[in-house]
Amino acid sequence: MEKKTWSLDIAGRTMTFETGHWAKQANGAVSVRYGDTQMLATSTMSAGIGFVTHYFPLMVDYEERYYAAGKIKGSRFIKREGRPSDEAILTGRVVDRTIRPLFNKRMRNDTQVTVTAHSFDHENDPDVISVIAASAALHLSDIPWNGPVAAVRVGMIDGQIVINPTKTQQLESKLNLTLAGTATKINMIEAAAQEISDADLQRAFEAGHAVIKEIAGFIESMRTEAGKDKSEPTLLAMDDDVEQMMAQMIKDTQIEPALYGTKKEIASKTKEVRDAVKEEIEQILIEQKGEVPNLFKDTFELLFDEICDEIIHKNILQSGKRPDHRKLDEIRPIACEVGVLPRPHGSAVFTRGETQALTVTTLGSPGDHQIIDTMEVDVKKHYIHHYNFPAYSVGEVRPNRGPGRREIGHGALAEKALVPVLPDKEDFPYTMLLVSEIMESNGSSSMASTCGSTLSLMHAGVPIKRPVSGIAMGMIVGQDDAFEVLSDIQGAEDHYGDMDLKVAGSADGITALQMDVKVDGVTLEMLSAAIAQANVGRAHILSEMLKTIAKPSAEMSPHAPRIITISIDPESIRDVIGKGGETINKIIDETGASIDIEDDGSVFITAPDGDGGERAKQWIESLTKRVEAGEVYDGEVVRLMEFGAFVEILPGQDGLVHISEIAHKRVEKVTDELKVGDMVRVKVKEIDDKGRINLSIKALIEKQD
Numbered sequence: 001m002e003k004k005t006w007s008l009d010i011a012g013r014t015m016t017f018e019t020g021h022w023a024k025q026a027n028g029a030v031s032v033r034y035g036d037t038q039m040l041a042t043s044t045m046s047a048g049i050g051f052v053t054h055y056f057p058l059m060v061d062y063e064e065r066y067y068a069a070g071k072i073k074g075s076r077f078i079k080r081e082g083r084p085s086d087e088a089i090l091t092g093r094v095v096d097r098t099i100r101p102l103f104n105k106r107m108r109n110d111t112q113v114t115v116t117a118h119s120f121d122h123e124n125d126p127d128v129i130s131v132i133a134a135s136a137a138l139h140l141s142d143i144p145w146n147g148p149v150a151a152v153r154v155g156m157i158d159g160q161i162v163i164n165p166t167k168t169q170q171l172e173s174k175l176n177l178t179l180a181g182t183a184t185k186i187n188m189i190e191a192a193a194q195e196i197s198d199a200d201l202q203r204a205f206e207a208g209h210a211v212i213k214e215i216a217g218f219i220e221s222m223r224t225e226a227g228k229d230k231s232e233p234t235l236l237a238m239d240d241d242v243e244q245m246m247a248q249m250i251k252d253t254q255i256e257p258a259l260y261g262t263k264k265e266i267a268s269k270t271k272e273v274r275d276a277v278k279e280e281i282e283q284i285l286i287e288q289k290g291e292v293p294n295l296f297k298d299t300f301e302l303l304f305d306e307i308c309d310e311i312i313h314k315n316i317l318q319s320g321k322r323p324d325h326r327k328l329d330e331i332r333p334i335a336c337e338v339g340v341l342p343r344p345h346g347s348a349v350f351t352r353g354e355t356q357a358l359t360v361t362t363l364g365s366p367g368d369h370q371i372i373d374t375m376e377v378d379v380k381k382h383y384i385h386h387y388n389f390p391a392y393s394v395g396e397v398r399p400n401r402g403p404g405r406r407e408i409g410h411g412a413l414a415e416k417a418l419v420p421v422l423p424d425k426e427d428f429p430y431t432m433l434l435v436s437e438i439m440e441s442n443g444s445s446s447m448a449s450t451c452g453s454t455l456s457l458m459h460a461g462v463p464i465k466r467p468v469s470g471i472a473m474g475m476i477v478g479q480d481d482a483f484e485v486l487s488d489i490q491g492a493e494d495h496y497g498d499m500d501l502k503v504a505g506s507a508d509g510i511t512a513l514q515m516d517v518k519v520d521g522v523t524l525e526m527l528s529a530a531i532a533q534a535n536v537g538r539a540h541i542l543s544e545m546l547k548t549i550a551k552p553s554a555e556m557s558p559h560a561p562r563i564i565t566i567s568i569d570p571e572s573i574r575d576v577i578g579k580g581g582e583t584i585n586k587i588i589d590e591t592g593a594s595i596d597i598e599d600d601g602s603v604f605i606t607a608p609d610g611d612g613g614e615r616a617k618q619w620i621e622s623l624t625k626r627v628e629a630g631e632v633y634d635g636e637v638v639r640l641m642e643f644g645a646f647v648e649i650l651p652g653q654d655g656l657v658h659i660s661e662i663a664h665k666r667v668e669k670v671t672d673e674l675k676v677g678d679m680v681r682v683k684v685k686e687i688d689d690k691g692r693i694n695l696s697i698k699a700l701i702e703k704q705d
Contacts, residue, residue, distance in 0.1 A: 028141025036121030185521025195509030346460025359452030444472030655693030
């Protein structure tokens with residue numbers, strides 16, 4: 001394939017596409033450059049069915065490379081880039097969630113999309129470009145796919161929409177919205193916001209989708225010129241007559257009543273129906289064909305699931321009947337508790353229906369921050385949220401292999417939901433680590449974690465600006481885009497539904513959004529209706545939370561460390577640190593406090609008790625205090641000279657008491673009056689132009705006749 005290049009202008013910058021140059025053995029490969037950020041996306045597909053699974057076997061990998069940003073990995077001993085960073089995992093999830101819904105759900109060819117960062121200019125985000133590159137690589141390839149899609153980042157600065165704001169502009173923006181979709185619909189949202197209004201959000205959606213249409217249309221024109229003919233996918237299916245027989249037998253069972261009730265009831269009843277009809281169909285196939293075909297088991301499971309999906313869709317669209325018989329906008333019962341653990345600094349349990357999250361707050365010193373060193377960023381995080389989803393939360397047995405993509409994504413969502421309401425570091429310098437342990441799950445544990453985080457922070461005495469609540473919204477889409485919005489979806493509605501929209505925020509506005517779909521997307525009208533209904537649900541959830549704790553605790557846990565903040569002259573930092581850190585380490589060892597010093601002279605003293613913190617504070621203040629004429633000190637004689645004595649009046653600071661300033665009488669020898677180690681009271685007589693301190697003892701002694 002010959003090399004081809006296309007370009008278009010987006011937000012005043014040129015976006016360039018190139019194919020036929022690199023990775024020519026892949027089914028599709030496109031390099032996209034925007035500014036000096038350049039991503040290579042490749043798409044590959046196996047021939048035929050590989051290892052049969054219950055889902056489409058799509059792998060999406062995002063590979064960040066430190067060389068792209070001109071960096072060498074920070075580890076002293078390991079320079080090879082290994083496990084992807086959380087930021088890289090989140091970017092991979094953005095690509096995956098955008099492209100996955102546009103594949104045939106029955107397709108079983110192993111398919112892989114890999115996006116590699118080749119260049120990063122620190123201004124143009126790789127995630128948006130990665131989605132566009134992946135879309136182009138798939139669309140120009142022979143892999144069957146219902147694209148193209150495109151993505152855009154939308155910001156808002158001083159009330160004005162900004163398309164693809166740079167990293168610098170994002171620091172001023174009250175909105176960081178990543179939007180993806182087709183030319184007609186939106187199918188992926190990831191957003192962090194400073195309590196933004198619905199009206200502003202709608203403006204951002206409209207402006208962003210206009211750009212998506214332009215880019216998607218451009219990729220379509222590229223395919224017209226250089227795209228490969230699409231191959232036929234290998235589908236998980238059996239002969240039409242067999243599938244029709246299977247479908248009819250499934251529909252003839254009592255499957256519909258089995259789809260309604262509690263989570264355990266639904267699981268038990270559907271298993272009973274599934275096993276019975278499966279056994280019956282197997283017997284018929286043996287009688288008709290002499291054996292059970294190889295793909296029967298997997299095809300049956302898929303067909304059974306599709307029929308359950310049809311029933312759920314029909315009943316919700318026609319009569320508003322949900323699996324647990326709630327109204328479409330009804331929220332499940334909510335229960336909240338705080339202070340459930342005796343030693344942690346803050347703890348809370350948020351329960352909504354059959355979903356329960358325990359969130360624990362730990363407060364640490366500023367030095368406990370997390371250093372994020374990736375291709376894109378090198379920052380210190382003082383607010384961290386971890387999310388754990390153990391197998392017991394859904395009644396399963398599986399080994400614990402640490403957090404996966406889902407856990408990292410849910411933790412990041414809960415984290416960004418709370419960031420806008422956290423206190424400023426100047427007012428609350430603690431590092432905050434929140435850990436959400438999912439005790440039970442049946443729908444939207446990430447939003448339960450968000451609500452639990454608010455409760456836990458307030459219980460810990462963190463002065464958040466406003467409490468935050470969150471809700472998961474679902475949608476059932478029918479023919480001609482008829483739809484119904486579902487509030488507070490549970491597991492069955494997430495599984496069979498067409499949209500999963502997470503909305504979090506305070507009473508003043510939205511702070512975080514995340515959306516995935518299982519269809520080709522949702523319209524702006526659908527999205528607007530879902531967010532409006534979500535805000536009503538959020539308000540209800542928040543009111544229930546505030547019945548348990550209405551504002552941050554006035555007192556922190558006695559087990560939480562105390563931080564004392566002081567400011568010193570930046571020129572005095574070296575006096576506190578001392579030669580080779582000798583002075584600061586001595587303070588730490590003798591007081592038990594940890595000390596963090598910033599370049600502007602801010603000093604944070606963290607101690608497990610007030611006494612140690614106060615002693616460290618006084619020590620540092622004495623080290624950095626500027627001595628002035630006229631002040632009086634109690635000091636220790638540290639050296640004797642023929643002409644006088646040196647007295648240490650502050651740690652590391654001494655002055656000279658000239659022999660003539662020891663007493664009102666004539667002193668022949670200094671040693672006649674003073675010896676090393678004596679404690680004496682002295683007055684600062686003067687500080688000369690070289691900074692030398694001259695002291696006097698006799699100035700404080702009344703002269704006798």
